Amino acid sequence: MRNLFRYILLVLSLVLATGQGHAGSRINDSAALADLKVGQAVFLIDIADAKKMNFYLEVIQGTFKGMRDQGVTPDFVMVYIGPSVQYLSTSPSADVEAxxxxxxxxxxxNVEKLAALGVRQEVCAVATDAFGIDNKTLLPELDLVGDGFISLIGYQAQGYHLVPVF
Incomplete structure (x- = not known):
């Protein structure tokens, strides 16, 4: 039942992102995107559940494409902190793998697809240390940073807008 619910949410997200929701009308974000040329966002990814995290990786791809389709160039950064880092290794723990x-x-x-879109993805070394992840085993599309909080502060100081994903 939970999988069906998540599938329905994903389909609805994609329908809304592509503007196919109402016959004869185009659903869009024109009020929010008025005169915007580049949309700078830094996504804080702090999710303990792998299925939920994967769902949001798909939604963020839809957000990227939806923004692009509405004439705004997406400039996205994702910063993985906390328990989310345990799902980003080529050698996950036996428990996580099982x-x-x-x-x-x-x-x-999905990490590969986001990278192909040009989304920068950073992993917090404080979190990899806390969760016992060998940094050498991180997926190759990911960039290791010293501290995810510092990264988030820096991007926001550069004009990126925080999008927390929990």
Whole structure:
């Protein structure tokens, strides 16, 4: 039942992002995007559940494409902190692998797709240390940073807008 609910949410998100929701009318974000040329966002990813995290990786791709389709150049950065880092290794723990094996493969694919879109993805070294992740095993599309909070502060100081994803 939970998977059906998540599927329905994903379909609705994609429908809204592509503007196919109402016959004869185009759903868009024109009021929010008025005169905007570049949309700078820094996504704080702090999710303990692998399935939920994978869902949001797909939604962020839709957000990127939706913004682009509305004439705004997306400039996105994702910063993974906390328990989310345990799903970003080529050698996850035995427990993580046993619980989320198939989801981990989907997540790896979504990380690759985000990178192909030009989304910068950073992983907090404080979190990898706290969760016992060997930094050498991080997915190759990811950039290791010293402290995710510092990264978030820096991007916001550069004009990026914080999008917390929990």
């Amino acid at each position: 619980r989320y094996g198939a989801v981990l493969m989907e997540m790896e694919s």
